[in-house]
Amino acid sequence: MRVALPAHAHQRYGHDLLPALMEPGTYAVDPEPSGWPWRPWEEVGAREAETRGVYAPVYSLSYGPRGAIAVSPGDVRGTVLIRGRCDGLCCGLDSRNGPNLACERCGREVATRIDDCSYWHVVWLDPRVVRAAGADGPARRVLAWEELRDGQAEIPPVEPKGAWSPVWEAAVAAALAHLLAESGGARVGVPTGAVAEVFGPVLDVLLPPGPPMKSLSLAGPGLPAAAPDIALVPRHPQTGEAWPYDAGAAVPLMAEVWTYLAFHDDRRLIAVAGGRAGAACHDAPVPLLPYGPFRPDWDVFLYTLVRLPEVREPWLRAVYDRVKEGRYSRPFL
Incomplete structure (x- = not known):
C-alpha cells in the first residue's frame, strides 16, 4: 500500500540504531532526485540547480533518479548484497558507494539498503529497474x-x-x-x-x-x-x-x-x-x-x-x- 513519504525519510538522528522508516506492507515514493551520484554546488551552479528544484546553495546535489521507492528492509525478497558496496560509518550500510543490492537471479543493481546507526532503516528501490505489480486482495480504502x-x-x-x-x-x-x-x-x-x-x-x-x-x-x-x-x-x-x-x-x-x-x-x-x-x-x-x-x-x-x-x-x-x-x-x- 502506498503512503505519504515521511518527513523524516532523510533524517539522521543520534548514534543509535533506529527502527525501520516504513511500516511492513507499505511503500512511499520520493519525488526528488535522491542517492548516488552527487555533484558539488560549484560544479552545478545556481541556474542548473534551480532547474532541479533547489533555490539556494547546498554542499552537493543528488543526480540520482526521481521516484525512488522506500520499503521496509523486511519486505525485500530475491536480492543479494553487492561485494564492495557494503561500506558504512559504524554499524551497517549507509549508501556511500551507491546501490548495494542486486537481483539474485540476474545480478542487476536494483536497490540501496541503509541500516547504519543514525539512519532510519530502509531499502530504496531504483525506479528505473523495478515496477509495481498487482497484489491479491482488495485495495485498502483511503481514509476520509x-x-x-x-x-x-x-x-x-x-x-x-x-x-x-x-x-x-x-x-x-x-x-x-x-x-x-x-x-x-x-x-x-x-x-x-x-x-x-x-x-x-x-x-x-x-x-x-x-x-x-x-x-x-x-x-x-x-x-x-x-x-x-x-x-x-x-x-x-x-x-x-x-x-x-x-x-x-x-x-x-x-x-x-x-x-x-x-x-x-x-x-x-x-x-x-x-x-x-x-x-x-x-x-x-x-x-x-x-x-x-x-x-x-x-x-x-x-x-x-x-x-x-x-x-x-x-x-x-x-x-x-x-x-x-x-x-x-x-x-x-
Missing part, C-alpha cells in the same frame, strides 16, 4: 479526513527516555520552513499550548521582534471553524495531500503530529490545597516531560527550505544563510 482522528495512530512528542521524538523534530522542521515562507517575514502570533512550545521559540529567533502581524492556529477536521492568516493543517498519511483550507495560507504538518497537537492537553496536574478533583486526578497518568526545550531538526529544515522558491527573497535567504552557518546555535541546539 473525518476518520483520521479515530483511524490514525498518534506519535507522542516525548520518548520514554525523556528525549523529544525525532519524528516530531523532523515534522515540525519541515512545517517550519513552509511557515516562514508564508509569513513573508512578518511577525507571527502563535497560540498558547503545545503549538507555542514547538514553534514559538524558533519563530522568536528567526522572525523580527515586535507585535504579531499575522495569526497562526491549527485548522482541520474535528476542530471548530477558524480563519487565521496561516493555518497548520494535517497532511494525509496515505495520499500526502494537505487538508483543504480556503481562508488563508495553509502549512501542512504530518498527520500523526497534527492530531496530537489538536486533541491532547499535556498540562501537568498539580496538587492544590483543598482541591476537589478526587481520585480521578490521582489515577490520571502523568504526561511524559522532555528533559530539554524542543529543537527542530536542522537538516530537515534546510532541506525543505532550500526547495521552496520563496528562499530567493532577500529576507528569507538571509534566514537560510544564518541557519546554515549556525548549526550549533539557537534555536537548533
Whole structure:
C-alpha cells in the first residue's frame, strides 16, 4: 500500500540504531532526485540547480533518479548484497558507494539498503529497474479526513527516555520552513499550548521582534471553524495531500503530529490545597516531560527550505544563510 513519504525519510538522528522508516506492507515514493551520484554546488551552479528544484546553495546535489521507492528492509525478497558496496560509518550500510543490492537471479543493481546507526532503516528501490505489480486482495480504502482522528495512530512528542521524538523534530522542521515562507517575514502570533512550545521559540529567533502581524492556529477536521492568516493543517498519511483550507495560507504538518497537537492537553496536574478533583486526578497518568526545550531538526529544515522558491527573497535567504552557518546555535541546539 502506498503512503505519504515521511518527513523524516532523510533524517539522521543520534548514534543509535533506529527502527525501520516504513511500516511492513507499505511503500512511499520520493519525488526528488535522491542517492548516488552527487555533484558539488560549484560544479552545478545556481541556474542548473534551480532547474532541479533547489533555490539556494547546498554542499552537493543528488543526480540520482526521481521516484525512488522506500520499503521496509523486511519486505525485500530475491536480492543479494553487492561485494564492495557494503561500506558504512559504524554499524551497517549507509549508501556511500551507491546501490548495494542486486537481483539474485540476474545480478542487476536494483536497490540501496541503509541500516547504519543514525539512519532510519530502509531499502530504496531504483525506479528505473523495478515496477509495481498487482497484489491479491482488495485495495485498502483511503481514509476520509473525518476518520483520521479515530483511524490514525498518534506519535507522542516525548520518548520514554525523556528525549523529544525525532519524528516530531523532523515534522515540525519541515512545517517550519513552509511557515516562514508564508509569513513573508512578518511577525507571527502563535497560540498558547503545545503549538507555542514547538514553534514559538524558533519563530522568536528567526522572525523580527515586535507585535504579531499575522495569526497562526491549527485548522482541520474535528476542530471548530477558524480563519487565521496561516493555518497548520494535517497532511494525509496515505495520499500526502494537505487538508483543504480556503481562508488563508495553509502549512501542512504530518498527520500523526497534527492530531496530537489538536486533541491532547499535556498540562501537568498539580496538587492544590483543598482541591476537589478526587481520585480521578490521582489515577490520571502523568504526561511524559522532555528533559530539554524542543529543537527542530536542522537538516530537515534546510532541506525543505532550500526547495521552496520563496528562499530567493532577500529576507528569507538571509534566514537560510544564518541557519546554515549556525548549526550549533539557537534555536537548533
